[in-house]
Amino acid sequence: MPAHRIAVVAFDQISPFHLSVPCLVFGDFSPEEGAYDLQVCAAEPGPLRTTAGFGITVDCGLEVLESADTVIVPSWRDTLERPSQALLDALVAAHRRGARLVGLCLGAYVLAEAGLLDGRRATTHWAWVDDFNQRYPAVKVDADVLYLDDGNLLTSAGTAAGLDCCLHLLRQHWGAEVANRVARRLVVAPHRQGGQAQFIEQPVAASARDDRLAGLLDWVRGNLHQAHDLDGLASKALMSRRTFTRHFRQLTGTTVGNWLLAERLALSQRLLETTLQSVVAIAEQAGFGSVVSLRQHFTKAFGVSPSAYRQTFQGMNATGCRP
Numbered sequence: 193m194p195a196h197r198i199a200v201v202a203f204d205q206i207s208p209f210h211l212s213v214p215c216l217v218f219g220d221f222s223p224e225e226g227a228y229d230l231q232v233c234a235a236e237p238g239p240l241r242t243t244a245g246f247g248i249t250v251d252c253g254l255e256v257l258e259s260a261d262t263v264i265v266p267s268w269r270d271t272l273e274r275p276s277q278a279l280l281d282a283l284v285a286a287h288r289r290g291a292r293l294v295g296l297c298l299g300a301y302v303l304a305e306a307g308l309l310d311g312r313r314a315t316t317h318w319a320w321v322d323d324f325n326q327r328y329p330a331v332k333v334d335a336d337v338l339y340l341d342d343g344n345l346l347t348s349a350g351t352a353a354g355l356d357c358c359l360h361l362l363r364q365h366w367g368a369e370v371a372n373r374v375a376r377r378l379v380v381a382p383h384r385q386g387g388q389a390q391f392i393e394q395p396v397a398a399s400a401r402d403d404r405l406a407g408l409l410d411w412v413r414g415n416l417h418q419a420h421d422l423d424g425l426a427s428k429a430l431m432s433r434r435t436f437t438r439h440f441r442q443l444t445g446t447t448v449g450n451w452l453l454a455e456r457l458a459l460s461q462r463l464l465e466t467t468l469q470s471v472v473a474i475a476e477q478a479g480f481g482s483v484v485s486l487r488q489h490f491t492k493a494f495g496v497s498p499s500a501y502r503q504t505f506q507g508m509n510a511t512g513c514r515p
Contacts, residue, residue, distance in 0.1 A: 195229040196365065199260035201279070202250050203235040203269060208242045210266040210296060210354060216378060217358040227366075231256050235279045243269075254282040262292045262361070265299035266354065271320060271327075280306040292344045294361070296354035300347040304328040308345060315340045317350030336445075355380055367465040367505045368458065405429055405439055409451075416456055416479040422448050456480060457493050464502040471498050 200214050211232070219230045234240060234250040241247050257263055263286050268275065283306045287293055295303040300316040301324065303309050310330040321335040334340055339348040339357035348357035355378070363371035375381065408429050412420055425448060426436035437448070444451050456478045463474045475486035490498050 195226050196262065197260045198228055198230045198262045198264065199256045200230065200232045200264045200266060201235050201254075201257075202232050202240055202248065202266075203279075204238075204240050205269040206240065206242055206248075207267055208244050208246075209351065211242075211248075213296065213354040214264045214266060214294075214358050217355065217362055217374060231260075233257065236276065254278060257282045257286045257291070258289075260286060260291055262294065264294040264296065264358075265302045267297040267299050268301050271298060271301050271323060275302050275305055283308065287344070290344070292346070294346040294348075294357065296348045296357060297350050300324065301327075303345065303347065304331055309347075312345055313340055313342045314345070314347040315349055316347060319350070352380075368461040369466050372462070405431075405436075405443055409444075412452070413455055416452075416459055417477050418479065420448075420452060420479075452479075453489060457489060460486060460490060460498065461494075461501070464498055465505045474498070 198214065198218050200211065202211055215230065215232070218228045231252060232250055233252045233254060233256040235254060237253070239247045239249055263283065265283075279302070283293060283303065287306075287308055293303060293308060295301075295314075295316075297317050298320065300309070300314050301320075304314070304324070304327070309328065311332070313332045313334055315334050315337050316324050318335055321333060324331070325333055337349065338353040339346065339360055341360065346357060346361070348354050359371050359375055359380075362374060408425065412425070422437065423433060426433045429436055429439075431439065440448055440451075446454075459478045460474055460480075463469055463477065464471075467474075469477070471486065472483050475481070475483045478486065480486040480489065487497055490496075490501070494501060496504070
């Protein structure tokens with residue numbers, strides 16, 4: 193099966209970290225030899241300088257976008273600077289051809305400037321959300337997520353959220369187990385819950401209670417088959433319901449109910465991909481209580497039933513990465 197072709201757009205004054213994110217996820221740590229054909233391409237001629245003060249040499253240009261399956265724009269150097277028309281035209285052409293386009297962090301500005309996000313849902317770094325809203329009112333901005341998948345257009349929040357977005361793509365291609373393995377090698381969380389709110393400066397400093405709460409969440413992850421509710425967890429954390437709710441949202445960026453559901457769905461994915469357990473057993477182990485509940489939540493979250501999901505990844509194990 194041919195390798196999935198990924199083009200990463202580099203430009204003058206690019207952040208080395210932003211450029212490295214897709215290269216690490218899809219290049220160095222490819223789950224199988226030849227799974228990805230990743231090429232960095234220059235959006236402009238000449239040696240490119242980085243924000244860290246060193247230069248990089250890129251051997252190919254925007255022509256790479258003509259055959260890429262996925263095109264990644266890893267941020268942008270200046271939100272006030274319009275990208276070159278050549279880059280915008282190449283992105284539009286790739287999109288029309290059916291390529292998947294990804295704007296990491298301020299890379300969302302580039303996709304929006306190309307008109308590709310009009311009428312679509314997108315996100316970007318929380319510090320630039322207000323500016324982005326004013327500049328591109330036709331885009332439906334969600335500032336509360338780490339990344340947003342709107343079909344063939346993906347955008348991520350700031351900086352490290354690019355890792356979350358790329359791991360999401362890897363998970364779609366190869367499944368949760370492979371994405372988790374790559375995340376472990378990168379020493380990052382395979383799937384962070386919550387959204388950008390947890391990274392905006394908070395007036396309350398971290399405390400021993402937060403450490404105790406983090407330990408409790410690890411315990412819950414290992415005991416998802418049990419019933420958990422807000423009052424019970426608050427009691428285990430030795431906090432009042434109100435205090436627990438506040439600290440939980442500060443730590444995770446979401447509610448107890450949403451966090452539990454996301455953890456149970458993630459466990460269900462892993463079990464469907466890596467075991468031969470029945471859907472009934474998986475529903476029980478993940479804490480859904482019934483097959484009906486698992487099917488309802490799973491289908492709503494992923495657009496397919498648990499059984500169809502398992503068949504898809506069994507097929508991938510036999511034939512390789514999805515195009």
